[in-house]
Amino acid sequence: MSSQAYPRMYLYRRLVQAKLFIDMHYAEPIDLDAIADEAYFSKFHFIKQFKSIYHRTPHQYLIHVRVEKARQLLNSGTPVTDACYAVGFESLPSFSGLFKRVTGMSPSAYLAQQQDLKARVAEAPLTFIPGCFAHSRGWIKK
Amino acid sequence: MITRITHAVAYVLDQERAFDFYVNKLGFTVVTDAPMGDEGRWLTVAPQGMPDFELILTPVTRSMFKETSEALKDLVRKGTFGVAVLTCDDIFATYEELKAKGVEFTKAPTKEFYGTEAIFKDDSGNWFSLAQLK
Numbered sequence: 001m002s003s004q005a006y007p008r009m010y011l012y013r014r015l016v017q018a019k020l021f022i023d024m025h026y027a028e029p030i031d032l033d034a035i036a037d038e039a040y041f042s043k044f045h046f047i048k049q050f051k052s053i054y055h056r057t058p059h060q061y062l063i064h065v066r067v068e069k070a071r072q073l074l075n076s077g078t079p080v081t082d083a084c085y086a087v088g089f090e091s092l093p094s095f096s097g098l099f100k101r102v103t104g105m106s107p108s109a110y111l112a113q114q115q116d117l118k119a120r121v122a123e124a125p126l127t128f129i130p131g132c133f134a135h136s137r138g139w140i141k142k
Numbered sequence: 143m144i145t146r147i148t149h150a151v152a153y154v155l156d157q158e159r160a161f162d163f164y165v166n167k168l169g170f171t172v173v174t175d176a177p178m179g180d181e182g183r184w185l186t187v188a189p190q191g192m193p194d195f196e197l198i199l200t201p202v203t204r205s206m207f208k209e210t211s212e213a214l215k216d217l218v219r220k221g222t223f224g225v226a227v228l229t230c231d232d233i234f235a236t237y238e239e240l241k242a243k244g245v246e247f248t249k250a251p252t253k254e255f256y257g258t259e260a261i262f263k264d265d266s267g268n269w270f271s272l273a274q275l276k
Contacts, residue, residue, distance in 0.1 A: 006234060006250075016238040
């Protein structure tokens with residue numbers, strides 16, 4: 001199926017490329033000015049158009065991606081400091097503050113919560129699987 | 143009385159590939175991913191705006207579906223199942239991003255009376271309507 005042109009197709013593609021660039025390179029020190037230059041004629045317009053589509057400025061979006069990736073690392077048991085630097089933050093206090101602002105919990109509280117949840121799943125996996133499915137597979141004998 | 147639908151099912155041919163498709167390409171979040179031994183995984187995902195909903199990515203296995211399993215796999219591959227209508231705020235941005243990630247569209251965004259709609263397939267063959275409603 002070939003691509004059909006639609007209004008502002010080339011602008012959309014450039015904005016989407018910028019967003020995907022952030023998605024891929026969030027862990028590196030990103031120069032958003034350079035991305036704006038690549039994507040658009042003026043930084044002001046880039047930020048405005050980006051925000052109209054993604055409801056966040058490029059900078060806010062970058063923070064959001066980093067916090068989300070950190071959350072996933074914490075989910076898998078990564079220590080807080082390691083998660084912080086792995087996703088591209090350069091300061092532990094600012095990471096903790098941003099993480100708490102986005103998720104409502106500090107990174108260490110979140111880590112502890114996830115460890116606890118994992119332990120409970122490991123102990124009793126059937127608790128998390130609806131009875132109808134388990135029953136139809138014969139795991140639960142009535 | 144019945145108040146909500148909280149879970150729905152999509153039959154998938156390979157849970158690992160489906161995981162990559164739904165999580166990495168569509169951007170769904172993983173709600174539960176628990177091992178079930180021979181049966182595969184209890185793997186459920188949800189779009190980011192619906193954390194209380196679960197789409198169960200059910201593997202078509204011989205142990206679960208017995209004699210029906212081959213026929214079911216064939217039906218899935220042929221695109222028999224339209225699983226859901228998905229909505230987004232900006233269909234062109236979503237379309238471009240999904241295309242850039244390798245999602246196969248069978249219909250490009252097209253104006254309909256209810257909004258603008260595109261159709262894509264998952265890695266198993268299930269299809270979805272993607273719409274930006276008026």
